[in-house]
Amino acid sequence: MMRRRRWTILPSAVLTGSLLLTACTNGGGDGDPEGADASAPAATNGETASQSPAANGEGKPKWDFKYDPPITITTAVVDENRPNAFKPGETLTNNSHSRWMEENLGIITKFDWIVGKFEDADTKIRLALSTNGKLPDTFTAQGDILKDLLKADRLLPLNDAIEKYAHPKLKEAIEKYSYTMPEATKDGKIYGIPRFGMGDEGTVMWIRKDWLEKLSLQPPTTIAELENVLKAFSERDPNGNDKDDEVGLAVPLKEGPWTWMGQTDAIAGAFSKQLLNTYDIKLFWNEDENGNLVYGAVHPDAKKYLETMTSWMAKGYMDKEAGIKDPSKASELAVSGMAGVMFGPYWMGSWPLGDTAKVDPNAQWQAYPLPAGPDGLKGKAQKPIYGSFSVFSKDFKNIEAWFAYYNKLLAKNLGPEDPYFDPRFEKGFHEGYDYVIKDGKVITGNYEAAGVPKEQWPLPDGASIDMRWMVYPLTGTGNPLLPYMNAEAIKKFTADPNAEATSPIEQSVKGLNAAQLAAASVAVSEQGLEIPNRYTGPLTDGMAKHGEFLQKLATESYLHIIYGEKPLSSFDEFVAQFYKNGGDVITKEVNEWYKANKK
Amino acid sequence: MRNYWIRTWPYHALLLPAVLLCLVFSYVPMAGLVIAFQRYEPWMGIGGSEWVGLEHFRYLFSYPDSRQVIVNTLVIAVSKLILQLVVPIVFALMLNELRKMALKRVIQTLVYLPHFISWVVLGGILIDILGTGGIVNRFLGLWGIEPIFFLGHGDWFRVTLVASDVWKEFGFSAIIFLAALSNINPALYEAAEIDGATKWKQMLYVTLPSILPIIVVVGTLSLGRILDAGFDQILNLYNPLVYSKGDIIDTFVYRVGLTKGEFSFGTAVGLFKSTVGLFLIVLSYRLAYRIANYRIF
Numbered sequence: 085m086m087r088r089r090r091w092t093i094l095p096s097a098v099l100t101g102s103l104l105l106t107a108c109t110n111g112g113g114d115g116d117p118e119g120a121d122a123s124a125p126a127a128t129n130g131e132t133a134s135q136s137p138a139a140n141g142e143g144k145p146k147w148d149f150k151y152d153p154p155i156t157i158t159t160a161v162v163d164e165n166r167p168n169a170f171k172p173g174e175t176l177t178n179n180s181h182s183r184w185m186e187e188n189l190g191i192i193t194k195f196d197w198i199v200g201k202f203e204d205a206d207t208k209i210r211l212a213l214s215t216n217g218k219l220p221d222t223f224t225a226q227g228d229i230l231k232d233l234l235k236a237d238r239l240l241p242l243n244d245a246i247e248k249y250a251h252p253k254l255k256e257a258i259e260k261y262s263y264t265m266p267e268a269t270k271d272g273k274i275y276g277i278p279r280f281g282m283g284d285e286g287t288v289m290w291i292r293k294d295w296l297e298k299l300s301l302q303p304p305t306t307i308a309e310l311e312n313v314l315k316a317f318s319e320r321d322p323n324g325n326d327k328d329d330e331v332g333l334a335v336p337l338k339e340g341p342w343t344w345m346g347q348t349d350a351i352a353g354a355f356s357k358q359l360l361n362t363y364d365i366k367l368f369w370n371e372d373e374n375g376n377l378v379y380g381a382v383h384p385d386a387k388k389y390l391e392t393m394t395s396w397m398a399k400g401y402m403d404k405e406a407g408i409k410d411p412s413k414a415s416e417l418a419v420s421g422m423a424g425v426m427f428g429p430y431w432m433g434s435w436p437l438g439d440t441a442k443v444d445p446n447a448q449w450q451a452y453p454l455p456a457g458p459d460g461l462k463g464k465a466q467k468p469i470y471g472s473f474s475v476f477s478k479d480f481k482n483i484e485a486w487f488a489y490y491n492k493l494l495a496k497n498l499g500p501e502d503p504y505f506d507p508r509f510e511k512g513f514h515e516g517y518d519y520v521i522k523d524g525k526v527i528t529g530n531y532e533a534a535g536v537p538k539e540q541w542p543l544p545d546g547a548s549i550d551m552r553w554m555v556y557p558l559t560g561t562g563n564p565l566l567p568y569m570n571a572e573a574i575k576k577f578t579a580d581p582n583a584e585a586t587s588p589i590e591q592s593v594k595g596l597n598a599a600q601l602a603a604a605s606v607a608v609s610e611q612g613l614e615i616p617n618r619y620t621g622p623l624t625d626g627m628a629k630h631g632e633f634l635q636k637l638a639t640e641s642y643l644h645i646i647y648g649e650k651p652l653s654s655f656d657e658f659v660a661q662f663y664k665n666g667g668d669v670i671t672k673e674v675n676e677w678y679k680a681n682k683k
Numbered sequence: 684m685r686n687y688w689i690r691t692w693p694y695h696a697l698l699l700p701a702v703l704l705c706l707v708f709s710y711v712p713m714a715g716l717v718i719a720f721q722r723y724e725p726w727m728g729i730g731g732s733e734w735v736g737l738e739h740f741r742y743l744f745s746y747p748d749s750r751q752v753i754v755n756t757l758v759i760a761v762s763k764l765i766l767q768l769v770v771p772i773v774f775a776l777m778l779n780e781l782r783k784m785a786l787k788r789v790i791q792t793l794v795y796l797p798h799f800i801s802w803v804v805l806g807g808i809l810i811d812i813l814g815t816g817g818i819v820n821r822f823l824g825l826w827g828i829e830p831i832f833f834l835g836h837g838d839w840f841r842v843t844l845v846a847s848d849v850w851k852e853f854g855f856s857a858i859i860f861l862a863a864l865s866n867i868n869p870a871l872y873e874a875a876e877i878d879g880a881t882k883w884k885q886m887l888y889v890t891l892p893s894i895l896p897i898i899v900v901v902g903t904l905s906l907g908r909i910l911d912a913g914f915d916q917i918l919n920l921y922n923p924l925v926y927s928k929g930d931i932i933d934t935f936v937y938r939v940g941l942t943k944g945e946f947s948f949g950t951a952v953g954l955f956k957s958t959v960g961l962f963l964i965v966l967s968y969r970l971a972y973r974i975a976n977y978r979i980f
Contacts, residue, residue: 213726236726329816338922404815408834408922413810632939633747636930639923647835647924665747 147492147506151190155482160197160220161557162205168543169553171517180514181554188508191485193557196220213238219477222486224279224560226267226472231622233475234270240476240483241273249487250277251494251504257566263620264470266681276473277490279560283469283567284574285429286607286614287350288451290437292424295322303452307354307392310425310455314401317424323444333396334423336414337406337646339363340381340639341389342465345411345428350454351392353463356385359615361465362638365631368465369619369674377618377678379671381638382659390655393646407643412436421447429467430607433599451603453610466614469567474560486558493556494564499587517542518551528591563588571608578605621681624673630666637661719951739951748935756931759912762845764905770853772898775860776886791861794854806919809847810834834920837928844920844929848913856901863897864890899977903967907960932956 161176170179177195185191196218199205206229212219213236225233233239246255257280258265268276289310296303296313299320304310314332316322323330336346340362352360359368360380368380380386396402403409403417415436417423421443426432433449440447456462476483495504511526512519519528520540527534532546542549552561573593576583578601585591596604623631641658644650663671719739721732743749774794781787797805812818813833820830833843871889880888914933921929932952940949971977 210725214728216726232725235724238726340923404832405810405835407924408810408920413807632935636748636923636926636938640926643923 146503147495149488150188151485154186154190154192155485156192156194157480157482157486157558158194158196158221159558160195160199160205160208160223161553161561162202162224163198163200163553166550166553168547169550171543171549174554176553176557179554180517184514185489189489191489195557209233218479221480221482222474222476222558224472225276225475228623230267230276230473230475234268234275238478239275240478240480241275242277242476242483243274245483245487246274246277249484249491251487251491253498253566254490254494254564261469261567263616266621268473268475276475278470279472279474279562280565280567281467281469281471282565282570283467284570284604284607285431285467286611287347287427287454287464288430288603288606288610289350289454290418290426290428290432290449290451290603292317292322292440293448293450294446295424298322298324304455305453306456307351307458311396311401314396314425315399318399318401322424323421329422331403331417331423332401332425334403334414334418334426335406336409336411337643338408338410340642341393342367343411345432346414346426347465348389348393348427349465350427350463352380352386352389353465353613353615354455354457354461355388355392356383356461357463357615358383358385359463359465359617360386360389362642363635365627365634365670366617366619366623368615368617369678370615371618377671377674379662379667381642382662382667387652387655390642390645391652394648394652397646398648407647419443430600430603431596433603434597438597438599449599451599451606453606454613462610463613463615464610466616468617472560489558490564493559494566497563497565497569497587497589513551513555516540517549517554529595568611570604571611574601574604574608577601618678619674621674621677624670624677626666626669626673630670633665634662634667634670637665716950716954718947719954721947723947723950725946735947739948740955742948743952743955748930751927752930752932752935755928756910756912756933759841759844759917759929759931760909762841763848763913764909766845766849767852767856767905768898768902770849771856772860772894774853775857775864776890778857778861779864779890780882791854791857795858796854797851798855800851802915802919805847805851806916809843809920813843835922835924837925840921840925840929844913844916848916859901860894860897863894867893896977899971903964903971906963906967909963910956910959 163176170176174180176198177193182193185193197205197208197220199208205224209219209223209225209229210232211217213232219238246258250258254277258274258278261278261280264278264280265274268274268278289304291303291313295301295317299316299322301313301316302309304313317332318330319328321328321330334346335348336343341348341352342359342361342363349359352358358370358372358378358380360383361367362381365379369377370380370383372378372383393402397404397406403414403423406414411428415426415432418426419436419439421440426437430451433451437449440449454462454464476486480486491504492506492509495502495506496509499505500507500510511521512528515521519526520531520536520542521527522534522536522540527536529548531541531548538546552563556562556564570589570593573587573590576590577593577596581594581598581601583594585594593601593604637658641650641654641661645652645655715729717729718732720734720736721729722735722738723729723732778787778790781790814820815830815832819833823831831839833839867890871893872885875885875889910932912931912933914931914937917929917931917934918937921934936949936952939945940952
């Protein structure tokens, strides 16, 4: 479960866009292994009031603050894999941005721990909990760890701080998406700032446009038309190798109908508002006709989904091995020119689908609007817009400094009109790091192609620096984002791909390839079809006790039906089993929560 | 006695680090097993967590699936155990008959290479070569055999598990038998030859009896792992289609316990597995001593 949640980090990672991609391909230019500086207790507690930004003087703009003497904020990072994070000679603890922060903002960042894996970070926090050891001033937590931290009462309540110091847009998002908050709320107090994603990963339908043209087919707009396309793709040899080796749809079913790529939520959504997932008991809970919550995978409407999938499997329109494949493995089929349709997020236009051109230079994947069901229904799942939370140690004394820095970073995404926008960051963070200037123009990537002389490249091999490590350690090595904040940028660059990019968000959208941008535009235009998961509470006792069994039961039953090993009528037996083995308890718990928290 | 110590203290000193390491890393942590009987919460510590007695064990055995996963574990583990003993021995015996040293070396290296590939990598490779359009099924197709869905069909899945595990590990397991074979006194073979024993008879009456102690030791030790059916292999290969034949205790614990940080439950299952393993080792040790008069350790 944790693994999968962490995929929600992907959108921001992908949106660091060209940065990350060049990082992956070029590989080199890594910084020194830094000495993990763990010996830094916050030295400057206690003298906060006199130096808070608000006390800086009424006339000063909101972005302008400096702590004198400097204060120290401790944090912890997961240093998982970061090619191209630093210039040679610079490190996580000593780089141009850390020096800049100390000189200009009076904030010193120290690291209580730097670990290599998310699991290790969890262990560190658990260790600190069990020994009553020191926690970093700010760090990232989610799921069970967050639950443990709340139970152990080691976190700082944030209600006042949010009220006083938070950027208005953040406050607005916390209110508007209040359903994200229960996980970090206890007794009415808020203990975490959600690390929002942009919620832009909603499903689109990717189809090989060149295959459609080759077989003179129209892009499908309904499930029935889609079925025709799948039939043609699997029977009429679109890859032209005279072998019957194609299937229509590449789909991973190892984790059931819902996963992070190749998912079939749009097929379920064409038949019913009941979205389904079998692999996680917290997803999807939908309202039924009476306003009660019901687990989508056991709602009778799921039969329509199963019927369609079963017939496609039987007719060979779908990958016969879907049941043993995870999303990456399933995508290999599409990439190798053996499948012509795959559902998934907009970014697939680069990885994995972009690689199809290596097999077939004429390959052209294009994203299309979702197909409608027999009653004209369309729908898709709303991707979670948050994953983890920034949380703070109860002993942290400088929460307003953290917010001041957060606001500055957020404002950089929002653009120069924002009152928190720091004009020193107008072109970028630091010249020679995330941008260089050539002939008066700001260049933020692909330096070689832009004709920047070699000695001006930020890294010796011409790659871009992955700024997450220098700039964002205090916000969990992630750019502070708000839900849907790139929607406008996507519209702007769809209208004019050559428009000027004026904010990092716009830059990252501009960095998308043509297929991705077109797909993002389709996804944005269909945002209205997104159906959210109605249960956003914590893992209930019943879920902890029965969840694993029910997940296994559901996924197994679905696959047996889709593979035709059991008849569709066995669905009713499965539903009975589901309720008998704890499904009833969980349904009750979920509905109690819903009645208490529904607005 | 005094003399004895003066004479032997350097040897004891040499042993000391090993004893200390064993104490610190193997015996002291056993105290942590008490959390199997608690509802352990890290910040409360062992002292503060609530005692729940046998609740975790009860949960393990009252789980709707527990029979299934225990049976799966035993079937898969026992098949692996037997084949993992027989195949390396046969292989070692065959290799031992090779007279060309160079060829012997090459073969030996080639067969133990797969041991060093991780199951994560191998899992992906197996999905490809065992796929319905994969190399194995194409080969079978030449003989007119319908494609077999090796990884998606319960019984075939077990066969695949055992076969791929044996393929991966037999070369490495054979090393110990090869070492034992090279220790056999050549005079025994010469004597047998003079008595007119054929190659086959030599193997039956000289080679096998000579390596029997090693076989018993290896067999006994592997009994201790009777409830380990190969976690990383199965985690990388299994899927919902074969849950009913391929889900084992470890994958079950992984899904229930570890991904959710249920330390106590994980510990309880570990304790259960170790207890069964210990019992079997002691039993086989006694049996070997009583029946075959072997002192294993």
